[in-house]
Amino acid sequence: MKLQRNGRSKALAIGAMALVGSLSLAACGSDDNADPKASGSAAPSAAAIACGKAGQLLGAGSTAQQSAVDVWKVAYGNACAGSTITYSGGGSGAGVQQFNQGKVAFAGSDSALKPAEVDASKEVCKTGQGINLPLVAGLIAIVYNVDGVDNLVLDGPTLAGIFDSKIVKWNDPAIVKLNPTAKLPDAEIQAVHRSDDSGTTDNFTKYLEKTSAGAWPYKAAKTWAGKGGQSAAQNAGVSAQVKQVKNSISYAELAYAQTNNLKSAAIATGASKPVEATAANAATTFAKAKIAGTGSDLALSLDYGTKDEGAYPLVLVTYEIVCDKGNKAETLDTLKSFLTYAISDGGQQAISTKGYVPLPKELSDKVKTAVTALA
Missing domain, CATH: 3.40.190.10 (Periplasmic binding protein-like II)
Structure with missing residues (x-):
């Protein structure tokens, strides 16, 4: 910011x-x-x-x-x-x-x-x-609701594709490559974004702009610009939508992921292993x-765009x-x-x-x- x-x-x-x-x-x-x-x-x-x-x-x-x-x-x-x-x-x-x-x-x-x-x-x-x-x-946690998938890993280019309706199935090769042992379903991805002007959206799209290698073609902003998907108002709204809708995914502040018992994806950043969405890992990013x-x-x-070990980028x-x-x-x-x-x-x-x-x-x-x- x-x-x-x-x-x-x-x-x-x-x-x-x-x-x-x-x-x-x-x-x-x-x-x-x-x-x-x-x-x-x-x-x-x-x-x-x-x-x-x-x-x-x-x-x-x-x-x-x-x-x-x-x-x-x-x-x-x-x-x-x-x-x-x-x-x-x-x-x-x-x-x-x-x-x-x-x-x-x-x-x-x-x-x-x-x-x-x-x-x-x-x-x-x-x-x-x-x-x-x-x-x-x-x-910001990447929250998702996919039966049988408990340790999902995603990265910038893949998230950009999902939230711009370019990656539309959970068993898309890009997701499979990041999750070779996961039982990913042959199901449509239900991507949910914020309907209101949101600083969370601004930060999420700053991450996509920085890390997607051009897959996110829009400028970072509070107003959502990606194509397709569903929308809901505020962190509470998108979290509730993911909790209710199977095969869905969204982005929300960590407290809402915790309260709704939603699973959060780890992020592949280029570090030796994917980084989980925890406050301690976020603190490593704030260190710089x-x-x-x-x-x-x-x-x-x-x-x-941090690639530091244990540094959560979102x-x-x-x-x-x-x-x-x-x-x-x-x-x-x-x-x-x-x-x-x-x-x-x-x-x-x-x-x-x-x-x-x-x-x-x-x-x-x-x-x-x-x-x-x-x-």
Whole structure:
């Protein structure tokens, strides 16, 4: 993910982090129909969160981060009496649109703002502009529903063919070559893509653009461009479709694959063996992330074409889109308080059991600095 503006790139020295910690997770007002990782455990003490002014804070956008925000908003609401965090999904495109219309204090987006979106944000951020603050790191699982096939392996060219209706049978030679011992059926592939503008789609198509050796002829974008296939809205929608439809395949944030008990394909990247869709393997890819934004903008550039051992290439970072300056006075204090908790060690550890990858300290420290400076 790279914001289109000039600026030096800085390598992030990221080490693999232990995925620990848990937090109370209640199904609390998700517009993605249900919290994909609802479970119960003790909420943090009030002392762990520095509360802002009492009131309501509105956010919208990415469904890939929905379960992370559900964790955070329950914890924040429990700790901060009179404060309510309301986050509606709808996809990254819808979130950015609502932010630039002044309807929400922050937007979740799996893709950094484009130059035109930054320009549009200046109408809302009267004395500043929208910036990208990475808050949630995760991965996109290639989910599938094929009886008798438990360890599917796919690669960039093959996925490009499947999702552009050029590979239409599960026993196509390209799939057989990657899975010589699998009992692949002579059945039509039911490929499912996002119907809404989606940062998950943007990241998935960036991977296809980078790794398909020209088999994916379209530019990476939030809007789906491939031919054929079925469509469904949001991560919850495509996951439900795959669960219900035999011989189907789609792409979804890992939490939704886990919740729906869907099988996830390993990716052949050119490393010595295919890489499985796990948070630990995604962390290996994040180890070489670079900051591409300038100033307080922390947009990242990720290597979707990595061939490093154990590095899962289909990763994403969800940004919270906020005004660097010109935030509404009545919500600024709560916005800063909530984001400070979310980027804290406790906030990041709380979502690690939901399939997310805690951000490395070097990057989280930069986000904390940027949040403190919001005005």
